[in-house]
Amino acid sequence: MAVPLADRPRRMLTVPGVYTPQHDTHILMRAMCREDIGPGTDVLDLGTGSGALALCAARMGARVMAVDISRRAVLCARMNAALSGQRITARRRDLSAPGMRYDLVVSNPPYVPAPGDRLPRHGEARTWDGGPDGRAVVDRVCASAAAALRPRGVLLMVHSGLCGPETTIQRLGQAGLRATVYDRELIPFGPVMRSRLAWLRRRGLVDEGQDKEELVVIRAERP
Template identity: 50%
Template sequence: MLLIRPPGVYPPQGDTELLASCVRRERLDGSSRVLDLCTGTGAVALAAARDGASVTAVDLSVRAVLAAWLNTRLRRRRVRLRRGDLLTPVAGQRFDLITANPPYVPVRPDTGSPGRGAALAWDAGPDGRLVLDRLCGAAPGRLARGGVLLVVQSSLADVPATLAALRRAGLRTAVAARSRQPFGPVMTARAGLFERLGLIAPGEREEELVVVRGVREH
């Protein structure tokens, strides 16, 4: 899928496609309410809108919101775009499906905060869980009964911690999809850091991408 992506907006990559493939397996129709967090170019929101679902997409980046707006309009998909931090722009609303491709790349332990500009799309604290932990705490409460949460992340950001956090929040959890891929430019630049942190073996230059699926049954 060719998408407009201005400078500074996270480009759709393997994690985007893996998450979108899981979205396409969910049962969505014109009555489904979907929330896509960290939408970037809007690729996952477009996948969710294919069958007429009511989709809201959120991103912290002004450029990302603009890119998503253009891409959804060009494909004639009705997607509401909101700028803001995770679930803040949709306070009080519940959804049948929440999707997220949050930042999950670890940064140096002495880094005080995530990067700026485009780096906000991937920098996620020393353990890669700066946004993931917030998401796991906030998203389950916004699911309707029977609602589904789909989150994609790297294995370097502690997948078991995501599964455990969502279970504590009352969701039935499982790994919905896995895919191994070579490091891209961001991960390659930090490979030495990952080796020192013990996240990868010396010389390893691949990561496993994982989609975690959580279901609110009650």
């Protein structure tokens, strides 16, 4: 089957401190391409990073709001939009634009379990560290998604299977959304996971000899 144009990997400009699109980005793009996105669709990209997901939606004709807490990420998303000839609105915000509702919310939040109780405030680790269980930002997305969605609106979020997809589904359900696992993919451990394997094993999150993690896309719909 032909790969949709919007789902094909594209070269993106990134700078230090901004997340470079990787496997999780592309599995989420693949899920986006299964949604009914087109002119008139309002999309919110939470934690846009380089803007890869925002530009994927823009190429399908959507009106896109991209937000990130990082100034560098916002500037990077704007530059990538200009270089690709796409139109998005990129703003520096913590999670969402207050008072606005969207047909689709997409998010690739920081989700890698990390030692320490405090999330990093600067540097590249800010783009992937998700606290001791990887859920510090994931849970915030779960709690805020319903308020950002129109009726019949959809949230698509990707995170590691180490974070507990069942917990995500439960918390989205508590927020009033119908949630399910939409896609899964096994990938080899990357440099960050390999660098903290000993700690992950002590925590019981990774088995001895395990060298892959499962990426999971969660789809949640507001009734």
